[in-house]
Amino acid sequence: MFWPVRRAAAYNDLMKKIIIESGVCGEKVEVTADSQDGRHVTVRVGKCCQFIERMKPDLEKEPLDAYRLMSNILNSPIYQSASRCLPHVTCPVPSAIHKVIEAEAGLAVPVDVKITFERDGGKE
Numbered sequence: 001m002f003w004p005v006r007r008a009a010a011y012n013d014l015m016k017k018i019i020i021e022s023g024v025c026g027e028k029v030e031v032t033a034d035s036q037d038g039r040h041v042t043v044r045v046g047k048c049c050q051f052i053e054r055m056k057p058d059l060e061k062e063p064l065d066a067y068r069l070m071s072n073i074l075n076s077p078i079y080q081s082a083s084r085c086l087p088h089v090t091c092p093v094p095s096a097i098h099k100v101i102e103a104e105a106g107l108a109v110p111v112d113v114k115i116t117f118e119r120d121g122g123k124e
Contacts, residue, residue: 016104020096025049029093033104041066041101052093054085059097066105069098 015034022029030046040063045056058081069076082094096113103110 016100016110018096018100020093022049022092025088027052029096031093031097031100033100035063035066035104038106039066040064041104043097043101048093051086051091055081058085064101066101066107069101070107 015032017030017032020029020031021027027049029048029052032044032046033041034044035041042063043059045052045059048056055078058077064077069078073079076094076098078094078097082091086094092115099108099113100110102108
C-alpha cells in the first residue's frame with residue numbers, strides 16, 4: 001500500500017505539469033494533472049504526437065484513482081491504453097503520466113527522471 005508523502009507547502013496546491021521529451025522520435029508531450037481530494041486525478045494532455053492523441057479519450061474521460069494506478073501495472077488503464085495506441089513499447093510517456101499523477105496525489109515528490117546511455121564509461 002502506498003502512503004502519501006509529506007509534501008513541501010509549495011507543492012500542495014499547485015497543479016502538476018510535465019513536459020516529456022520522448023527521445024529519438026523528437027516529440028514533446030505536455031501533460032497536466034490536478035486533484036481536489038489527493039486521490040482522484042484529472043489528466044489533461046496538451047501538445048502531443050498522433051499516437052498519444054489516440055490515448056486522450058482514455059486518459060481524460062474521468063478522474064483516475066491514483067492509489068489503484070500504483071497498485072498493479074497490468075491493471076493500469078494508462079498502460080492498457082498505451083498497449084492499444086502506441087506503436088513503440090519503450091515510449092516513456094505512459095510512465096511519465098504515472099509519475100505526474102503520483103506527484104499530484106502526494107504519493108511522491110515531483111522530481112525529474114532521466115535515462116542516460118553510457119558507452120565505455122562515458123556518455124554517448
